[in-house]
């Protein structure tokens with residue numbers, strides 16, 4: 001079993017039904033599935049949707065799934081043999097469903113969230129990652145990826161799934177999450193870089209974080225003025241700041257300084 005592909009196949013049909021049902025599919029919906037594997041979700045999606053595009057990296061699984069489709073004369077699916085991280089996602093309106101390959105789960109999430117044409121995504125990933133995606137300020141799980149997620153989507157943990165529901169069994173509990181696209185404009189690239197920088201120093205004060213941001217040449221005093229203008233306490237740690245606080249900081253920073261990219 002090539003573990004590099006994060007291949008833990010779901011074997012529990014009830015869980016598979018619950019995952020697909022969470023997307024509330026209709027015969028008008030086009031769906032994207034990442035990593036169909038042996039097709040447990042794929043077959044349910046096909047019976048409930050208009051069209052499915054499935055992207056599978058593993059050559060053998062791709063051929064098996066294609067044989068099944070040909071044998072059963074299924075017309076409403078296209079299976080692509082490739083790496084989803086390098087795949088150009090179609091621009092038609094989509095719902096996304098996936099039992100994600102856990103080794104690249106966050107990379108996949110960072111690829112799909114900024115896309116404009118998805119409406120909802122039902123994803124299974126490690127419980128710990130699900131908690132980070134949906135975390136709120138002042139919790140241990142809160143960090144860069146929580147803000148990234150909440151910027152683009154509403155994120156809700158639907159239910160947990162025991163390792164017993166997979167073959168081979170993963171070492172950790174999984175969770176299924178539902179993301180709803182907020183249809184936000186792309187922020188300036190500096191916005192997420194800024195937040196990433198703060199959380200790379202999450203035990204430092206926000207004053208130190210701001211003063212050491214590499215795209216700025218800020219004296220501590222100017223950093224303090226920016227923080228004061230946002231009515232924030234300079235001694236706070238980054239995990240106390242909401243997405244809105246980071247917006248205010250970025251805007252205040254832009255007003256005062258020309259930053260280097």
Ligand code: SAM
Pocket residue numbers: 005006007008009010011034035036037038039040041055056057058061082083084085098099100101102104
């Ligand atoms: N959907 C199946 C299920 O629920 O049993 C399989 C889920 S398994 C956790 C992840 C699947 O993603 C595997 O089939 C694996 O080969 C595939 N995969 C891994 N990395 C991938 C990538 N970069 N692009 C596309 N598929 C990938």
